[in-house]
Amino acid sequence: MGWMEASFSLLIVCLLHPGVNKPYLPLASGEYSVQTGVIVVSSFAILSFWLGWIVGSWPLFWALFISFVLGTAYSINLPLLRWKRFAVVAAMCIFAVRAVIVQIAFYLHIQTYVYRRPAVLSRPLIFATAFMSFFSVVIALFKDIPDIVGDKIFGIQSFTVRLGQERVFWICIGLLEMAYLVAIVVGAASSNTWSKYFTILGHAALALLLWTRAKSVDFRSKAAITSFYMFIWKLFYAEYLLIPLVR
Structure with missing residues (x-):
């Protein structure tokens, strides 16, 4: 779970514009340049997907992939994205990842991949x-x-x-x-x-x-x-x- 949380969290921290709300974060404070932020986020994203792939658990991989997609749509400032601007959509993203994907995907990972049992x-x-x-x-x-x-x-x-x-x-x-x-x-x-x-x-x-x-x-x-x-x-x-x- 750690590597998925790391990539998701770093994506949010580095791609948001926190200048007013969180001036102490790396990009807003100037501790990281935008280029450094992009390198860090990209590296962790690639490493996460690579780890998910070599583990060979499809529930784990899809949990990572869907969380990454929703985290990107939630945070990145591009047309039709940065869903955090819309209260209901932002809440749905957090709900989907925290309440549904994490619970069900990790349960399926343990049941079907680790213990080789049917999911119930x-x-x-x-x-x-x-x-x-x-x-x-x-x-x-x-x-x-x-x-x-x-x-x-x-x-x-x-x-x-x-x-x-x-x-x-x-x-x-x-x-x-x-x-x-x-x-x-x-x-x-x-x-x-x-x-x-x-x-x-x-x-x-x-x-x-x-x-x-x-x-x-x-x-x-x-x-x-x-x-x-x-x-x-x-x-x-x-x-x-x-x-x-x-x-």
């Missing part, structure tokens, strides 16, 4: 896809909250620009708390005792941590909002420790 629609897979759908929507909404100034300047009509920072923030918190509540219900319905306790207690703890941290955010501070956004990503990856416990 398992309870953890259904749970992971549904749960990460909530997280993907939240990430798509929340990523624009710290960037409202730059988005207004460049005419990007994000949900934050339309509805305001605080309103979108609490919509995101509500969606995540709803996801944790559903996860607790799923855990309670499990017939496996250890799975029941781990999923209930784990998700309840994360839900409480999220709510406690959310109440302390200062909306006047971009640094505070950005820090909370990074905290959401930590919750996102923490979920992968709980998904295998769902039975």
Whole structure:
């Protein structure tokens, strides 16, 4: 998963125009020239596809390819592209990669390529896809909250620009708390005792941590909002420790 994430992330970082919203990033700060950025992104993209090809797993290769295509369309400033300018389309790109492609493709990779088993629609897979759908929507909404100034300047009509920072923030918190509540219900319905306790207690703890941290955010501070956004990503990856416990 690391090499796919690396190419996708570098593509976004290097091809976006972050001068107002993220002046500390390599291109905006002048640390990298545009030529260096192109070389870095191209090298990682080629290396990623090469690794995907030599591994020989088609689910893994197609996950990389589709993520690369969507990441390019999302970021690159060419006619009919740079889909991040359109709130709904941008959210669909993030949803497609994070909630659907990553969950299903990696599951198929392990089942069909690693274990040589037929693919079946398992309870953890259904749970992971549904749960990460909530997280993907939240990430798509929340990523624009710290960037409202730059988005207004460049005419990007994000949900934050339309509805305001605080309103979108609490919509995101509500969606995540709803996801944790559903996860607790799923855990309670499990017939496996250890799975029941781990999923209930784990998700309840994360839900409480999220709510406690959310109440302390200062909306006047971009640094505070950005820090909370990074905290959401930590919750996102923490979920992968709980998904295998769902039975």
